[in-house]
Amino acid sequence: MNDAGGAVDEVARALNVADALGKADKLDDIALGLKELDMEHYDDEDEGVEVFSSRIGDLYYPSNDLDPYIKDKNDDDDSEELEDMIINPTDSVVVCARTEDDFSLLEVHILEDVGTSEMNMYVHHDIIIPTFSLSTAWLDCLQGREKGNFLAVGSMEPSIEIWDLDVIDVVQPCMVLGGILEKKKKGKKKSIKYKDDSHTDSVLGLAWNKALRNVLASASADKRVKIWDVATGKCESTMEHQSDKVLAVAWHHHEREILLSGSFDHTVVLRDGRMPSHPGYKWSITADVESLAWDPHTYPYFVVSLEDGTIKCFDVRTAKSESTSDLSSTFTLHAHDKVVTSVSYNVSAPNVCIFNILLLQVKL
Numbered sequence: 001m002n003d004a005g006g007a008v009d010e011v012a013r014a015l016n017v018a019d020a021l022g023k024a025d026k027l028d029d030i031a032l033g034l035k036e037l038d039m040e041h042y043d044d045e046d047e048g049v050e051v052f053s054s055r056i057g058d059l060y061y062p063s064n065d066l067d068p069y070i071k072d073k074n075d076d077d078d079s080e081e082l083e084d085m086i087i088n089p090t091d092s093v094v095v096c097a098r099t100e101d102d103f104s105l106l107e108v109h110i111l112e113d114v115g116t117s118e119m120n121m122y123v124h125h126d127i128i129i130p131t132f133s134l135s136t137a138w139l140d141c142l143q144g145r146e147k148g149n150f151l152a153v154g155s156m157e158p159s160i161e162i163w164d165l166d167v168i169d170v171v172q173p174c175m176v177l178g179g180i181l182e183k184k185k186k187g188k189k190k191s192i193k194y195k196d197d198s199h200t201d202s203v204l205g206l207a208w209n210k211a212l213r214n215v216l217a218s219a220s221a222d223k224r225v226k227i228w229d230v231a232t233g234k235c236e237s238t239m240e241h242q243s244d245k246v247l248a249v250a251w252h253h254h255e256r257e258i259l260l261s262g263s264f265d266h267t268v269v270l271r272d273g274r275m276p277s278h279p280g281y282k283w284s285i286t287a288d289v290e291s292l293a294w295d296p297h298t299y300p301y302f303v304v305s306l307e308d309g310t311i312k313c314f315d316v317r318t319a320k321s322e323s324t325s326d327l328s329s330t331f332t333l334h335a336h337d338k339v340v341t342s343v344s345y346n347v348s349a350p351n352v353c354i355f356n357i358l359l360l361q362v363k364l
Contacts, residue, residue, distance in 0.1 A: 095151055097133035104129050108165055125168050131155040137206035141213045142230050154203030177228050197235035207249040211256035219246035225261050241269050241280055250292040262289030268304055281319040293343045297350040305340035
Protein backbone atom coordinates (compact mmCIF):
# COMPACT_ATOMS: atom_id res chain seq x y z
CA MET A 1 0.00 0.00 0.00
CA ASN A 2 2.91 2.37 0.65
CA ASP A 3 3.94 2.08 -2.99
CA ALA A 4 0.43 2.96 -4.14
CA GLY A 5 0.26 5.96 -1.77
CA GLY A 6 3.60 7.16 -3.04
CA ALA A 7 2.33 6.98 -6.56
CA VAL A 8 -0.64 9.20 -5.65
CA ASP A 9 1.68 11.74 -4.03
CA GLU A 10 3.81 11.77 -7.17
CA VAL A 11 0.74 12.53 -9.25
CA ALA A 12 -0.27 15.38 -6.94
CA ARG A 13 3.20 16.92 -7.11
CA ALA A 14 3.17 16.59 -10.88
CA LEU A 15 -0.17 18.41 -11.05
CA ASN A 16 1.20 21.27 -8.94
CA VAL A 17 4.18 21.60 -11.24
CA ALA A 18 1.91 21.43 -14.31
CA ASP A 19 -0.23 24.28 -12.94
CA ALA A 20 2.85 26.40 -12.86
CA LEU A 21 3.92 25.39 -16.34
CA GLY A 22 0.44 25.39 -17.93
CA LYS A 23 0.49 21.69 -18.82
CA ALA A 24 -2.17 20.34 -16.49
CA ASP A 25 -4.31 18.91 -19.31
CA LYS A 26 -1.65 16.39 -20.36
CA LEU A 27 -1.01 15.27 -16.83
CA ASP A 28 -4.74 14.85 -16.27
CA ASP A 29 -4.60 12.12 -18.93
CA ILE A 30 -1.74 10.45 -17.09
CA ALA A 31 -3.66 10.56 -13.84
CA LEU A 32 -6.72 8.96 -15.45
CA GLY A 33 -4.54 6.21 -16.88
CA LEU A 34 -3.07 5.40 -13.50
CA LYS A 35 -6.53 5.36 -11.99
CA GLU A 36 -7.70 2.79 -14.55
CA LEU A 37 -4.74 0.57 -13.68
CA ASP A 38 -5.96 0.56 -10.07
CA MET A 39 -2.45 0.37 -8.68
CA GLU A 40 -3.76 0.16 -5.09
CA HIS A 41 -5.10 -3.35 -5.78
CA TYR A 42 -2.43 -4.48 -8.25
CA ASP A 43 -1.07 -7.27 -6.03
CA ASP A 44 -4.46 -8.53 -4.87
CA GLU A 45 -5.35 -12.06 -6.07
CA ASP A 46 -8.56 -12.60 -8.02
CA GLU A 47 -10.93 -14.88 -6.23
CA GLY A 48 -12.81 -17.71 -7.90
CA VAL A 49 -10.73 -17.83 -11.10
CA GLU A 50 -10.13 -21.36 -12.41
CA VAL A 51 -6.77 -22.21 -13.93
CA PHE A 52 -8.42 -24.23 -16.72
CA SER A 53 -11.62 -22.34 -17.34
CA SER A 54 -14.20 -23.08 -20.03
CA ARG A 55 -15.85 -19.68 -20.08
CA ILE A 56 -16.19 -17.67 -23.28
CA GLY A 57 -13.24 -15.31 -23.40
CA ASP A 58 -10.55 -17.93 -22.68
CA LEU A 59 -7.39 -18.12 -24.79
CA TYR A 60 -8.14 -21.75 -25.73
CA TYR A 61 -11.42 -23.06 -27.15
CA PRO A 62 -12.32 -26.72 -27.64
CA SER A 63 -13.63 -25.99 -31.14
CA ASN A 64 -13.71 -23.17 -33.68
CA ASP A 65 -17.47 -22.85 -33.21
CA LEU A 66 -16.91 -21.62 -29.60
CA ASP A 67 -14.20 -19.15 -30.55
CA PRO A 68 -15.81 -15.68 -30.84
CA TYR A 69 -12.83 -14.34 -32.79
CA ILE A 70 -13.30 -16.70 -35.74
CA LYS A 71 -15.82 -15.08 -38.03
CA ASP A 72 -15.74 -17.41 -41.08
CA LYS A 73 -16.31 -20.76 -39.43
CA ASN A 74 -17.28 -22.37 -42.75
CA ASP A 75 -14.39 -21.20 -44.87
CA ASP A 76 -14.87 -22.35 -48.48
CA ASP A 77 -11.09 -22.63 -49.06
CA ASP A 78 -10.66 -24.98 -46.08
CA SER A 79 -13.61 -27.07 -47.27
CA GLU A 80 -12.07 -27.44 -50.74
CA GLU A 81 -8.69 -28.43 -49.27
CA LEU A 82 -10.36 -31.03 -47.07
CA GLU A 83 -12.30 -32.39 -50.04
CA ASP A 84 -9.06 -32.71 -52.05
CA MET A 85 -7.49 -34.77 -49.24
CA ILE A 86 -10.29 -37.37 -49.30
CA ILE A 87 -9.61 -40.33 -51.60
CA ASN A 88 -12.87 -41.79 -52.88
CA PRO A 89 -13.39 -45.44 -53.86
CA THR A 90 -13.77 -44.38 -57.51
CA ASP A 91 -10.44 -42.50 -57.57
CA SER A 92 -7.26 -43.95 -59.05
CA VAL A 93 -3.95 -43.51 -57.22
CA VAL A 94 -0.79 -43.05 -59.29
CA VAL A 95 2.64 -42.87 -57.61
CA CYS A 96 5.53 -41.21 -59.44
CA ALA A 97 9.18 -41.36 -58.34
CA ARG A 98 10.83 -38.10 -59.35
CA THR A 99 14.26 -36.50 -58.97
CA GLU A 100 15.29 -32.88 -59.48
CA ASP A 101 19.01 -32.24 -59.12
CA ASP A 102 19.86 -33.91 -55.77
CA PHE A 103 16.27 -33.85 -54.49
CA SER A 104 14.23 -37.09 -54.74
CA LEU A 105 10.60 -37.65 -53.83
CA LEU A 106 7.54 -39.82 -54.35
CA GLU A 107 4.52 -37.95 -55.71
CA VAL A 108 1.11 -39.45 -54.92
CA HIS A 109 -1.33 -38.37 -57.65
CA ILE A 110 -5.12 -38.75 -57.61
CA LEU A 111 -7.00 -39.33 -60.88
CA GLU A 112 -10.67 -38.52 -60.33
CA ASP A 113 -13.84 -38.60 -62.42
CA VAL A 114 -12.32 -41.13 -64.84
CA GLY A 115 -14.32 -41.53 -68.06
CA THR A 116 -16.09 -38.18 -67.73
CA SER A 117 -15.53 -34.72 -69.16
CA GLU A 118 -14.44 -33.56 -65.70
CA MET A 119 -11.55 -36.03 -65.38
CA ASN A 120 -8.80 -34.42 -63.33
CA MET A 121 -5.40 -35.38 -61.95
CA TYR A 122 -3.59 -33.63 -59.10
CA VAL A 123 -0.82 -34.24 -56.56
CA HIS A 124 -2.42 -35.41 -53.29
CA HIS A 125 0.83 -35.36 -51.30
CA ASP A 126 4.52 -36.11 -51.72
CA ILE A 127 7.14 -38.00 -49.71
CA ILE A 128 10.78 -36.95 -49.63
CA ILE A 129 13.09 -39.96 -50.02
CA PRO A 130 16.82 -39.96 -49.23
CA THR A 131 18.18 -41.51 -52.42
CA PHE A 132 17.60 -41.66 -56.17
CA SER A 133 14.93 -44.26 -56.99
CA LEU A 134 15.78 -47.07 -59.42
CA SER A 135 12.76 -49.35 -58.97
CA THR A 136 9.38 -49.39 -57.24
CA ALA A 137 6.63 -51.87 -56.40
CA TRP A 138 3.23 -51.24 -54.82
CA LEU A 139 1.97 -53.64 -52.13
CA ASP A 140 -1.08 -53.71 -49.86
CA CYS A 141 0.11 -55.37 -46.64
CA LEU A 142 3.03 -55.16 -44.25
CA GLN A 143 4.17 -56.33 -40.85
CA GLY A 144 1.36 -55.48 -38.42
CA ARG A 145 -0.82 -54.04 -41.19
CA GLU A 146 -3.30 -56.37 -42.90
CA LYS A 147 -4.40 -53.73 -45.41
CA GLY A 148 -2.90 -50.47 -46.62
CA ASN A 149 -1.05 -48.69 -49.41
CA PHE A 150 2.72 -49.15 -49.38
CA LEU A 151 5.50 -48.60 -51.89
CA ALA A 152 8.77 -50.55 -51.94
CA VAL A 153 11.64 -48.47 -53.35
CA GLY A 154 14.97 -49.76 -54.65
CA SER A 155 17.92 -47.42 -55.09
CA MET A 156 21.69 -47.27 -55.44
CA GLU A 157 21.81 -48.51 -51.84
CA PRO A 158 21.66 -52.25 -51.07
CA SER A 159 18.54 -51.75 -48.94
CA ILE A 160 14.85 -51.73 -49.91
CA GLU A 161 12.76 -49.03 -48.24
CA ILE A 162 9.00 -49.48 -47.83
CA TRP A 163 7.01 -46.26 -47.44
CA ASP A 164 3.47 -45.85 -46.13
CA LEU A 165 1.47 -43.91 -48.74
CA ASP A 166 -1.48 -43.46 -46.36
CA VAL A 167 0.48 -41.14 -44.05
CA ILE A 168 0.81 -37.42 -44.81
CA ASP A 169 4.20 -35.79 -44.10
CA VAL A 170 5.88 -39.14 -43.36
CA VAL A 171 9.61 -38.68 -42.64
CA GLN A 172 10.97 -42.22 -42.62
CA PRO A 173 10.15 -45.62 -44.15
CA CYS A 174 8.00 -48.00 -42.11
CA MET A 175 10.28 -50.93 -43.01
CA VAL A 176 13.78 -51.41 -44.43
CA LEU A 177 14.81 -54.75 -45.95
CA GLY A 178 18.53 -55.44 -45.80
CA GLY A 179 21.09 -52.66 -46.02
CA ILE A 180 24.41 -51.67 -44.51
CA LEU A 181 25.06 -52.48 -40.86
CA GLU A 182 28.29 -50.51 -40.49
CA LYS A 183 31.15 -48.97 -42.46
CA LYS A 184 34.78 -48.96 -41.35
CA LYS A 185 37.77 -47.15 -42.81
CA LYS A 186 41.35 -48.21 -42.16
CA GLY A 187 43.73 -45.93 -43.99
CA LYS A 188 42.79 -46.03 -47.66
CA LYS A 189 40.77 -49.23 -47.30
CA LYS A 190 37.05 -49.28 -46.59
CA SER A 191 35.15 -52.25 -45.24
CA ILE A 192 31.38 -52.60 -45.26
CA LYS A 193 29.36 -54.98 -43.11
CA TYR A 194 25.89 -55.78 -44.44
CA LYS A 195 22.80 -56.92 -42.59
CA ASP A 196 22.00 -60.62 -42.73
CA ASP A 197 20.74 -61.76 -46.17
CA SER A 198 21.02 -58.24 -47.60
CA HIS A 199 21.83 -57.34 -51.17
CA THR A 200 25.35 -56.00 -51.52
CA ASP A 201 24.74 -53.64 -54.44
CA SER A 202 22.02 -51.47 -56.02
CA VAL A 203 18.45 -52.81 -56.14
CA LEU A 204 17.44 -52.55 -59.80
CA GLY A 205 14.09 -54.37 -59.90
CA LEU A 206 11.15 -55.13 -57.59
CA ALA A 207 7.98 -57.20 -58.01
CA TRP A 208 5.12 -57.77 -55.56
CA ASN A 209 3.24 -61.09 -55.62
CA LYS A 210 -0.49 -60.26 -55.73
CA ALA A 211 -1.50 -63.83 -54.91
CA LEU A 212 0.99 -64.30 -52.05
CA ARG A 213 0.53 -60.79 -50.65
CA ASN A 214 3.40 -60.92 -48.18
CA VAL A 215 5.97 -61.86 -50.85
CA LEU A 216 8.28 -59.37 -52.59
CA ALA A 217 10.99 -60.24 -55.15
CA SER A 218 14.06 -58.07 -55.72
CA ALA A 219 16.74 -57.98 -58.43
CA SER A 220 20.16 -56.49 -57.84
CA ALA A 221 23.43 -55.48 -59.41
CA ASP A 222 25.02 -58.07 -57.10
CA LYS A 223 23.71 -60.72 -59.62
CA ARG A 224 21.21 -62.10 -57.11
CA VAL A 225 17.44 -62.42 -56.90
CA LYS A 226 15.94 -62.40 -53.41
CA ILE A 227 12.50 -63.33 -52.10
CA TRP A 228 11.35 -61.33 -49.05
CA ASP A 229 8.53 -61.85 -46.56
CA VAL A 230 7.26 -58.35 -45.74
CA ALA A 231 5.16 -59.74 -42.86
CA THR A 232 8.38 -60.59 -41.01
CA GLY A 233 10.87 -58.31 -42.77
CA LYS A 234 13.15 -61.26 -43.56
CA CYS A 235 14.68 -62.76 -46.70
CA GLU A 236 13.21 -66.20 -47.41
CA SER A 237 15.51 -67.27 -50.25
CA THR A 238 18.38 -66.10 -52.45
CA MET A 239 18.89 -67.22 -56.08
CA GLU A 240 22.13 -66.89 -58.01
CA HIS A 241 21.23 -68.25 -61.43
CA GLN A 242 22.57 -65.36 -63.54
CA SER A 243 26.11 -64.17 -64.19
CA ASP A 244 25.64 -60.39 -64.46
CA LYS A 245 23.48 -57.61 -63.04
CA VAL A 246 19.81 -58.58 -62.72
CA LEU A 247 17.60 -55.76 -63.99
CA ALA A 248 14.04 -57.02 -63.77
CA VAL A 249 11.74 -59.54 -62.04
CA ALA A 250 8.09 -60.39 -62.74
CA TRP A 251 5.64 -62.79 -61.04
CA HIS A 252 3.17 -64.74 -63.17
CA HIS A 253 -0.41 -63.46 -62.90
CA HIS A 254 -1.97 -66.86 -62.25
CA GLU A 255 0.82 -69.33 -61.38
CA ARG A 256 1.78 -67.63 -58.15
CA GLU A 257 5.07 -69.52 -57.61
CA ILE A 258 6.56 -68.73 -61.05
CA LEU A 259 9.04 -65.88 -61.33
CA LEU A 260 10.91 -64.41 -64.31
CA SER A 261 14.21 -62.57 -64.06
CA GLY A 262 16.20 -60.76 -66.74
CA SER A 263 19.89 -59.88 -66.71
CA PHE A 264 22.75 -58.07 -68.43
CA ASP A 265 24.11 -61.54 -69.22
CA HIS A 266 21.60 -61.60 -72.14
CA THR A 267 19.32 -64.22 -70.58
CA VAL A 268 15.82 -64.48 -69.14
CA VAL A 269 15.34 -67.19 -66.50
CA LEU A 270 12.10 -68.77 -65.26
CA ARG A 271 12.15 -70.22 -61.73
CA ASP A 272 9.41 -72.20 -59.99
CA GLY A 273 9.27 -71.78 -56.22
CA ARG A 274 7.79 -75.26 -55.88
CA MET A 275 11.06 -76.70 -57.24
CA PRO A 276 13.80 -74.77 -55.43
CA SER A 277 16.53 -77.22 -56.47
CA HIS A 278 15.70 -76.91 -60.19
CA PRO A 279 18.03 -74.43 -61.99
CA GLY A 280 15.11 -73.06 -64.00
CA TYR A 281 14.48 -72.50 -67.70
CA LYS A 282 16.68 -70.04 -69.59
CA TRP A 283 16.15 -68.12 -72.85
CA SER A 284 19.05 -66.43 -74.62
CA ILE A 285 18.53 -62.96 -76.09
CA THR A 286 20.63 -60.51 -78.09
CA ALA A 287 20.97 -57.52 -75.76
CA ASP A 288 20.77 -56.36 -72.14
CA VAL A 289 17.36 -56.82 -70.52
CA GLU A 290 15.54 -53.65 -69.43
CA SER A 291 12.09 -54.92 -68.34
CA LEU A 292 9.78 -57.94 -68.30
CA ALA A 293 6.00 -58.40 -68.42
CA TRP A 294 3.66 -61.39 -68.47
CA ASP A 295 0.73 -61.23 -70.89
CA PRO A 296 -2.32 -61.10 -68.57
CA HIS A 297 -4.63 -62.38 -71.34
CA THR A 298 -2.53 -65.16 -72.87
CA TYR A 299 -1.02 -66.91 -69.88
CA PRO A 300 2.00 -68.73 -71.43
CA TYR A 301 3.45 -65.61 -73.08
CA PHE A 302 5.84 -63.03 -71.70
CA VAL A 303 7.65 -60.10 -73.33
CA VAL A 304 11.06 -58.65 -72.65
CA SER A 305 12.23 -55.16 -73.65
CA LEU A 306 15.88 -54.74 -74.59
CA GLU A 307 18.61 -52.15 -74.75
CA ASP A 308 18.70 -52.28 -78.57
CA GLY A 309 15.13 -50.90 -78.87
CA THR A 310 13.39 -54.23 -79.53
CA ILE A 311 10.70 -56.18 -77.68
CA LYS A 312 10.66 -59.96 -77.89
CA CYS A 313 7.85 -62.34 -76.97
CA PHE A 314 8.40 -65.91 -75.76
CA ASP A 315 6.10 -68.86 -75.12
CA VAL A 316 7.03 -70.78 -71.95
CA ARG A 317 5.48 -73.93 -73.41
CA THR A 318 8.45 -74.19 -75.75
CA ALA A 319 10.87 -74.59 -72.85
CA LYS A 320 12.64 -77.92 -72.64
CA SER A 321 13.29 -79.98 -69.54
CA GLU A 322 16.93 -78.93 -69.83
CA SER A 323 17.89 -75.72 -68.10
CA THR A 324 18.73 -73.84 -71.32
CA SER A 325 16.37 -73.25 -74.24
CA ASP A 326 17.99 -71.51 -77.20
CA LEU A 327 14.69 -70.96 -78.97
CA SER A 328 13.56 -68.17 -81.25
CA SER A 329 11.01 -65.67 -79.99
CA THR A 330 7.34 -65.83 -80.95
CA PHE A 331 7.67 -62.33 -82.40
CA THR A 332 10.06 -59.37 -82.34
CA LEU A 333 9.02 -55.71 -82.46
CA HIS A 334 11.47 -52.97 -83.42
CA ALA A 335 9.71 -50.50 -81.17
CA HIS A 336 12.28 -47.74 -80.69
CA ASP A 337 15.60 -46.50 -82.03
CA LYS A 338 17.02 -46.48 -78.52
CA VAL A 339 16.64 -48.47 -75.32
CA VAL A 340 13.11 -49.62 -74.36
CA THR A 341 13.11 -48.93 -70.63
CA SER A 342 9.68 -50.31 -69.73
CA VAL A 343 6.78 -52.38 -71.01
CA SER A 344 3.24 -52.66 -69.65
CA TYR A 345 0.10 -54.49 -70.79
CA ASN A 346 -3.39 -53.00 -70.72
CA VAL A 347 -5.28 -55.49 -68.52
CA SER A 348 -8.63 -54.26 -69.91
CA ALA A 349 -7.74 -54.57 -73.60
CA PRO A 350 -6.29 -57.88 -74.88
CA ASN A 351 -3.29 -57.65 -77.22
CA VAL A 352 -2.53 -54.03 -76.35
CA CYS A 353 0.83 -53.12 -74.80
CA ILE A 354 2.52 -49.89 -73.85
CA PHE A 355 6.23 -49.96 -74.63
CA ASN A 356 7.98 -47.03 -73.03
CA ILE A 357 5.80 -44.17 -74.37
CA LEU A 358 4.71 -45.83 -77.61
CA LEU A 359 1.29 -47.55 -77.89
CA LEU A 360 1.31 -50.61 -80.13
CA GLN A 361 -1.30 -53.26 -80.90
CA VAL A 362 0.05 -56.79 -80.98
CA LYS A 363 -1.71 -59.53 -82.96
CA LEU A 364 -0.60 -63.07 -82.28
